[in-house]
Amino acid sequence: MKDKEKQTTEQEKxxxxxxxxxxxxxxxxxxxxxxxxxxxxxxxxxxYNLKKDNIKILKVQTTTGRTRLYRNILRDSxxxxxxxxxxxxxxxYLKFADSSIDLFVIKLILxxxxxxxxxxxxxxxxxxxxxxxxxYSFGTVMIPVxxxxxxxxxxxxxxxxxxxxxxxxxxxxxxxxRVIIRFIIMRKEILSxxxxxxx
Numbered sequence: 001m002k003d004k005e006k007q008t009t010e011q012e013k014x015x016x017x018x019x020x021x022x023x024x025x026x027x028x029x030x031x032x033x034x035x036x037x038x039x040x041x042x043x044x045x046x047x048y049n050l051k052k053d054n055i056k057i058l059k060v061q062t063t064t065g066r067t068r069l070y071r072n073i074l075r076d077s078x079x080x081x082x083x084x085x086x087x088x089x090x091x092x093y094l095k096f097a098d099s100s101i102d103l104f105v106i107k108l109i110l111x112x113x114x115x116x117x118x119x120x121x122x123x124x125x126x127x128x129x130x131x132x133x134x135x136y137s138f139g140t141v142m143i144p145v146x147x148x149x150x151x152x153x154x155x156x157x158x159x160x161x162x163x164x165x166x167x168x169x170x171x172x173x174x175x176x177x178r179v180i181i182r183f184i185i186m187r188k189e190i191l192s193x194x195x196x197x198x199x
Contacts, residue, residue, distance in 0.1 A: 075185075076120065082181050084112040086174060096170040098160040107159050115153035119146060146175055 041055055087108060091097055101107065122145050127134065133141055150171060154161070161167040 076116075078185070079182065080112070080116045082185075083116055083178065084109065086177055086181070087112050090170055090173055090177075094166050094170055094173075096161055096166040098162055101160065107157055111153050111157045111159045114156050115149050118152050119149035122149060143175060146178070147171060150174070 037057070041052060041057075044050055044055055045052060091099075091108065097104075097108065123142065126141070126145065130141075153159075161170075
């Protein structure tokens, strides 16, 4: 009799907590009642025949879609800025493009912008529909995407290369430098993903 009364009072408490969270969704959700947590752990012990030491409780924080969108826009803008600076640096070092044409700086900026947009769209399509291809190739499938985006952006903007050797040197140095820069910027995400896979 007493057990049934305890169960009904616990169920009423849980229902009251659910109603409170429905009424106040902005309430701090980090505070979890220790009694409720203990009850969940004891249910897991009974149901799955586990020891208390083997049960781990993790706190998972998820970001909202809007926050993720802003973070992606900021990250992509940062990557484009690094690409632009890299193109200007390689132009100063290699002089791969003919700088005697009108509006050369604007054409170089347009070249960088068109390249980044083409590559971003192509990467998004490949990531969405051919995820296994990326995994099986360890990401090397993106190298031809980068080369095709460079060629298409050069044809679209009408940027003239000085000669073929400098063009090839620009392509190779640009791709290698981009990989290094992206790894440095995203190393925290990459390393945390690698640690997660090992576990």
